[in-house]
Amino acid sequence: MEFTVQQIADLLQGQVQGDGNAKVNRLAKIEEGAPGALSFLSNAKYEHFLYTTGATAVIVSKNLELKQAVNTNLIQVEDPYTAFSALLEVYQNALAAMREGVEEPCFIGDNSTIGEKHYRGAFSYIGKNCKIGSGVHIYPHVYIGDNVTIGNNTVLYAGVKVYPDSVIGSYCTLHAGAVIGSDGFGFAPQKDGSYKAIPQIGNVVLEDNVRIGANTTVDCATMGSTIIREGTKIDNLVQVAHNVEIGRHTVVAAQTAFAGSSKVGNYCTIAGQVGVVGHISIADRTIVGAKSGISKNIKEEGTFVQGAPAFDYKQNLRAMAVFRKLPELQKQIEELREKL
Numbered sequence: 140m141e142f143t144v145q146q147i148a149d150l151l152q153g154q155v156q157g158d159g160n161a162k163v164n165r166l167a168k169i170e171e172g173a174p175g176a177l178s179f180l181s182n183a184k185y186e187h188f189l190y191t192t193g194a195t196a197v198i199v200s201k202n203l204e205l206k207q208a209v210n211t212n213l214i215q216v217e218d219p220y221t222a223f224s225a226l227l228e229v230y231q232n233a234l235a236a237m238r239e240g241v242e243e244p245c246f247i248g249d250n251s252t253i254g255e256k257h258y259r260g261a262f263s264y265i266g267k268n269c270k271i272g273s274g275v276h277i278y279p280h281v282y283i284g285d286n287v288t289i290g291n292n293t294v295l296y297a298g299v300k301v302y303p304d305s306v307i308g309s310y311c312t313l314h315a316g317a318v319i320g321s322d323g324f325g326f327a328p329q330k331d332g333s334y335k336a337i338p339q340i341g342n343v344v345l346e347d348n349v350r351i352g353a354n355t356t357v358d359c360a361t362m363g364s365t366i367i368r369e370g371t372k373i374d375n376l377v378q379v380a381h382n383v384e385i386g387r388h389t390v391v392a393a394q395t396a397f398a399g400s401s402k403v404g405n406y407c408t409i410a411g412q413v414g415v416v417g418h419i420s421i422a423d424r425t426i427v428g429a430k431s432g433i434s435k436n437i438k439e440e441g442t443f444v445q446g447a448p449a450f451d452y453k454q455n456l457r458a459m460a461v462f463r464k465l466p467e468l469q470k471q472i473e474e475l476r477e478k479l
Contacts, residue, residue, distance in 0.1 A: 140164065140233065144196045147177065148214045150229065151222045154201065157212030163195050166230070172197070179223035198222050235276055235294070254291065272309060290347065302359060308347035314375070316354040319343050323358040323381025323399060337361060339381060352377060352393070368405070386423065428452060
């Protein structure tokens with residue numbers, strides 16, 4: 140696909156500085172730019188590449204003050220990172236639109252329906268009584284159990300497993316190996332020391348515009364629903380246990396685990412390798428630093444915590460500064476003890 144710089148600027152509601160008729164046909168990092176490539180600059184530490192890049196055009200902030208002349212065409216926008224992300228989304232959607240139809244062999248069960256302009260890859264399986272919207276992409280080796288509902292324009296990449304009764308909204312993306320609706324980890328201890336499995340009869344609900352990373356697992360509820368609200372983005376290798384609720388537009392980084400019945404608010408940021416114990420609540424707009432352990436409720440909106448167990452981020456930094464000095468402090472104490 141080939142576009143003029145002006146066409147890209149119009150799409151991004153930006154202004155061209157240079158030749159609007161120049162043509163681009165691919166995307167590239169600014170440091171790897173070559174003729175025909177379109178790049179972007181959002182981080183100041185990469186600005187020096189702007190003056191040496193071979194890219195035909197670069198998306199930049201309209202507030203950028205050039206330190207020297209450039210040999211490329213500029214597309215000036217409010218936020219280069221957001222603009223480039225929007226461009227990638229358009230590009231991805233254009234590629235997806237080119238993939239349509241049914242590959243064989245694949246299977247769809249009795250009383251199941253699927254909308255128009257969909258794609259079903261080879262060896263995909265759809266169970267009975269499923270309702271699947273238009274523009275859905277189901278890649279090879281995807282399993283969709285009975286009574287599943289999937290909205291429009293959702294993408295399920297290769298190897299995704301969706302257990303029966305799950306509900307998935309529109310414009311969701313489930314990456315390879317994600318498992319939606321597997322049994323929650325519920326076992327009743329017996330008098331003889333053994334454990335008896337508790338049937339998990341609930342389901343999973345993913346609202347619109349949710350993204351689930353590769354090899355992430357979202358367990359079904361014991362009763363009721365495990366819910367991930369609209370717009371939330373979950374990274375690879377995340378565990379979401381039974382009856383967890385994650386609010387709207389929250390982001391969760393890799394290797395995080397939420398224990399059963401924990402509640403996470405809206406617009407939260409959960410960094411990597413965070414552990415959240417069960418049956419607690421995290422307030423809206425909470426930020427949790429990497430490798431933290433959340434062991435009690437976070438009630439105040441906008442809290443920033445770090446550590447295991449987690450507490451106020453700034454206090455944690457001060458505590459870590461003291462912790463690093465412990466060997467020196469111990470030596471001083473021993474010296475004082477000898478003097479006494």
